[in-house]
Amino acid sequence: MKLFLYEFRKIFTAGNRIVFFAALALQALWGFFPHVYEHEYSPEIYRRYMERIGGVYTEEKRTFLEARREEIAGLIDAYEEMEGAYKRDEIALDEFERYLYEYQLAESERSTVDYLLEKCSYYDSLDGEAVFFYDTDWADFFSHSGYPYLLAAVLFLLLIPVFDREFTSNARPLLLPAVSGRKKLCICKLAALALTGFAVPMVFFALRYAVFVCQAGGGQDFCVRNLLGYSGYPDISLAQYYFTDALAKAAAWSVGALLLGAVSNIVRNTVFSFFLSVVCMVSPAWFAGIWPPLVYEYAFCAAPLGKMYGAAIDLRVFALVCLLKAAAYILINLKYWEKEASGIL
Amino acid sequence: MRMEMKKVFSSWLTFLCLGVTLACIGVFFAASAQNRDVLSGAYEELLAEYRAEYSEEEICGRLSGEKDRLWEETDAAGESAYTQKGKYADSLYGDFLLFNRAYETADYIYRRLPEGRRNLVKDSLSHITEESQKKHPDESVIRENETIIAKYNRVIPCELKSTGDLESMSAGFDHTYWDFLMIAFTAMLAVRMFTMDASSGAYRMLYSSVKGRKSLFLRQFAAVSAVVCAVAAVQSFCQMVCGALFFSVRDYSLPIQMAEEFEYCPYLLNVGEYFLIKFLMKLLFYLLMVSVSVLIAVLCRKPLPSLLWALVFGIGPLILMFGLYDYSASENVDPFGSTYRLFQLLRCVLPQSLLNIRTYFQNYDMIYFGGLPVGRLIPACLTTAAASAACFIVSLLRFGQPQKR
């Protein structure tokens, strides 16, 4: 245990702690930075509708929306007639101006009402209770998570030196002849790698969530299936969905950390370790298009993906794949840590 | 430089990293093959036939008529439209697609393209007239519109030929992942070269004379630059081969405006010249990456921090540009908003914008320096070249100097 703590402390040196906290600060700042996303509807109008019809989805609400759509369609269709009437002096200017104002409102509302009716059809197909709430921020939060470049940079900085430092500083000849310098030390290092590879992403994901919830102001207890297109997920809340995904990603990063150790042990050179580690960790995302989708998500453990885990993913299979990969990487690390170099040490 | 090249490739791991980088080109190649245009041969045959048989005035009408006729035939044939052999394609429906495509191309070349440019010229003329009639006309508005007229009031020598699918060809190779990989590869090579001597202790002998140091620096810099440029050249060559094999991009003499995404390109450029400029801009950026990585390695002397900082410099702004580009390409963009203006400013100064020069050629994209209209690409090039030179000079001066403790 003590040796494991030593190895863990070696990862978080003073310099690395500064980098870690600076990265956390940047992550928080980025979360507070306003992000503008495109939507097929108007979020402001959508919010106003939610204030009016928010709550459990009912047939009456659907009827209300359909009636509103008809009103809007009628208003928009009446444009030519009103314009003609105005030109023929059948209506006064202020009446036409009032109509034009209604017309512009209707135009901006149309896409939103269409979207709401699409949601109604989606809710009709769901089993169980559906709830209207302002979910735009949550939908954006889930669909725009993006590849975690900052997290990746921090992890590379923290994790690559775990084994690499022993080769470049020539500490390995001192460590290997010691009683605990072989398998035990290697296992402690791997445990430190795996724990850091799990804990650091979790901290980042938790921070991202905390910053978001501060701004979104609620809704985390609503079922994830209330979001359009999320019918394939089980009956879990938005918060649970996010944290399940965070756990899956953190587990994947933890396995990735073991891969970084394996690369360092085989390559034994900082520059090449770094480049090959980056390629190993990031390249699966580059070639996502050529793999069958599910095979890709299982085989490469979802960590390279920026998006949330898909509904088709069976998390038990995913966990099994992670374990198998972790076992393989551990064996490689154990073998190569003790393996002699090709030349004289 | 031969010895320095040997130094770069002294470890089998350099070959491995190079192999990985080149293997990615192979994967892009394979991905392009998956998305290839299967109808391209038949399409070119169709265009050649119509070009030979009909005049420019007749082509649109003929193609439109044939397209409509095929649509009716396809509709009447039902399911058998997909199995019945067509004249050019494997099926009747395939023929319809070809004629539809040919008609769209002809309509674009002979009607929409010249019309669009004529409308631009007319609009500019009316802006000039409007401005001139004001009590205090704004000279810059008049000058800008005069420049627009000068740029767009020209005949583009289009022919009924296929430029090929430039967009798919670019999608296969000119994407951010390749840029990330090249940035990482460049940083890795440069940092390795310039920290190798410090870490091995060889620098004590190598830096012992002023002349030796400068000469060594130049040779090492040249070696790294040569490898990076060679990889970039291989990638561009593969892209051209890919374009010719899978996307019918074979005739590089065609005007770039024949591709619809470049409809409003103000320059008289052909496809070949555009790709050449693209390649040169990429080379310029990679040389900047070499300079910056070398500078960081010379100052820092430790491999891992040097690599990380080099990547932050290379990739950080690229991610920023990517995000801003996404925003500016969206429908909700506010052209007077601060985000859009920031994007436009960064396109003038940020070297990473040289990695995707498409936006500089899609529209009238000029800024004015002392009244002279200059394409936005020019200041980006100049900034990149100046930054490269500055990094190069500082590295040369600092190379081999004792580190201050």
Next chain:
Amino acid sequence: MELQFENIGKTYRSRTALSDISVTLREGVYALLGPNGAGKSTWMNILAGLLKPDSGKITLDGKEISAMGKEFRRILGYLPQEPGFYPDFTGYALMKYFAEIKDVKAAEPKIGELLEFVNLSGDADRRYREYSGGMKRRLGIAVTLLNDPKILILDEPTAGLDPKERIRFRNIISSIGRNRIIIFATHIVSDIETIADQAILLKSGKIVLFGPIRSVLDSVRGRVWTLEADAREAEKYVMQHPNATIVKSGEHWNLRIVSGARPQGPAVEAKPCLEDVYMYWFEEHSLEGKENETVSL
């Protein structure tokens, strides 16, 4: 305690680093002497478990050390030529870390003792990167002694140290040399004279001489000559005997020549020292007739 090397061989690609090394060591201080590329580091790395021999075996009191595993490592201490300690760790933190690696129980008092022993108590809280060369070596020996090893391997322990540090280091080795097997590799013959009980001369992966220091010196008795000459004669002698040492003394030159045959001129037989042994056994020209010679004394 008996450490036996039987027919140890190691080859790197086409180069033989060690060939048929067979020797038995008991408690005492053994100096491993040889030119660069003789195989000293390879031998030590094999003993430390960092390399596997291509042939042969090493036994400790009859048991193969490869089979002993942790049991052997518990009594082993190894100090490489350039120990890679972590520069940001303090001396004390390094001691603690290695105590943990070496599975030393209740290490704190032991650490204090060792730091006192190597005269680093006052610098224990300074970072390793701030240590001088001598301090680094002393810390290295302290770390090596943490687990009270019975077999100690030291690779060039005094290389790069100033005379004062070298003397201090020799004193440390001398004081711990009892009841242990200490093998140290060196080029510095004065270290051998002061601290080693026996010397093993290694050349091109083979043992050419092994025995107590006195016997090693006796191997060149009658082959060491001194004479005085003027400049021109001195030049002639140097051309005939390139291993000659020449020192200017007033108008003349004093030469010391190692040669099987007495040199021409007023040569006087001199009492041999270890440097003469080195010159005799390791200079290229002196290989004549000695290619297959191995002496165990």
